[in-house]
Amino acid sequence: MPLKEYLASLSKEDLISLLMQLADNQREVKDFLLQKMSKIQQQKKVRESALQEQSVVLDNQRLVSRKSTPQEKINLYKSLFVGRQDVFALRWYNTKSGRSGYSPVCANKWVVGKCDLKKYSCATCPYKSPVKLDDSYIFNHLAGRDEFCRDVIGVYPLMDGNVCRFLAMDFDAHAPKEQTSIVSTHANDAKTAYAHKNEGNFWKDDILAVHKTCTDFGVSSYIEISRSGNGGHLWFSFPCTKLYLKIFARAIIFPEITLRRSRKCPETKNDSLILSTAGKSENSQMKNCV
Known part of the structure; x- marks a missing residue:
C-alpha cells in the first residue's frame, strides 16, 4: 500500500498519535510542527483583529456626519487610516521652486549640529528623533487651512x-x-x-x-x-x-x-x-x- 493511501486510511486520533511519536523522536519534525502552529495562531489573531476593527469602522461610519464634533471626525479618521504612531510625515512646499514632498516630522529638524540634510537622509540620520502622531496634527490635516497644504500628514502603514x-x-x-x-x-x-x-x-x-x-x-x-x-x-x-x-x-x-x-x-x-x-x-x- 502506498504511503499516501496508508495515511489517508488512518483515523484522526491515529494520525495525531503518529505525529506526536514523530515529534518526540525527531527534533526537526517537532520544530516544523511548532512553526506551523505559531503561523496558524498568528493568522488567527490577524483575522480576529480584522473583524474587531471592521466593526469599529462600520460603527464610526454610521455615526459620523458633518454635524459631528471634531473629535468624532478625528476618531473616524484614525479608525480608517491606521498606521505607525511613533512616526509620521508632513507635506512640505518650496514657494520658490514649486517643489513639494513629504518628510518625517523630527524634533531635531533644522537644529544646528544635528540636522544635515545634505549629508543624511531623514531615514538614515543618526540624530533622528521622530515625533509621535497626535490628534492636533490630524485636526490640522482635516481642517486644511494652509494654502500650500503643508498641514497634510503622511501615514506609514506598514x-x-x-x-x-x-x-x-x-x-x-x-x-x-x-x-x-x-x-x-x-x-x-x-x-x-x-x-x-x-x-x-x-x-x-x-x-x-x-x-x-x-x-x-x-x-x-x-x-x-x-x-x-x-x-x-x-x-x-x-x-x-x-x-x-x-x-x-x-x-x-x-x-x-x-x-x-x-x-x-x-x-x-x-x-x-x-x-x-x-x-x-x-x-x-x-x-x-x-
Whole structure:
C-alpha cells in the first residue's frame, strides 16, 4: 500500500498519535510542527483583529456626519487610516521652486549640529528623533487651512507583523509617456504596480472598473480625485497580509482591467503585474508613506 493511501486510511486520533511519536523522536519534525502552529495562531489573531476593527469602522461610519464634533471626525479618521504612531510625515512646499514632498516630522529638524540634510537622509540620520502622531496634527490635516497644504500628514502603514490596515491605489494620467501605474502599499513593504502604455486618458475608466468589480465581490472601496485633477485614488480599509493582497490583486483587480483593455484598446493588452519586496528594515518601512 502506498504511503499516501496508508495515511489517508488512518483515523484522526491515529494520525495525531503518529505525529506526536514523530515529534518526540525527531527534533526537526517537532520544530516544523511548532512553526506551523505559531503561523496558524498568528493568522488567527490577524483575522480576529480584522473583524474587531471592521466593526469599529462600520460603527464610526454610521455615526459620523458633518454635524459631528471634531473629535468624532478625528476618531473616524484614525479608525480608517491606521498606521505607525511613533512616526509620521508632513507635506512640505518650496514657494520658490514649486517643489513639494513629504518628510518625517523630527524634533531635531533644522537644529544646528544635528540636522544635515545634505549629508543624511531623514531615514538614515543618526540624530533622528521622530515625533509621535497626535490628534492636533490630524485636526490640522482635516481642517486644511494652509494654502500650500503643508498641514497634510503622511501615514506609514506598514505595521508590526508585516500587516497593514488600509490600501491605497493610485491611478495616474500624468505619468511618463510610456507608463502609468497603480501602486499599492502593503505588508512586508511590497509594492504592486500595474503598468501599461499611456496611449490615452484611461484612468477614469480604470478606477470605475476596479471600483465596480470590488463592489460585485462585496469589497468596499472609495474613490478620491487627486489634488492635480489628473488622476484618482481608490481607498480600501481592511487589514491584510502580503499573501492576501497578492490574491486580491491577481484574482479581482488585475483581470478586470486586463479584460476591459483587451476589448477597448487591444494595443495595450500586454499589461503586467509586478510585485517587488524591499525588505523589513526600519528604513524600508519609512519609505512607504501614504
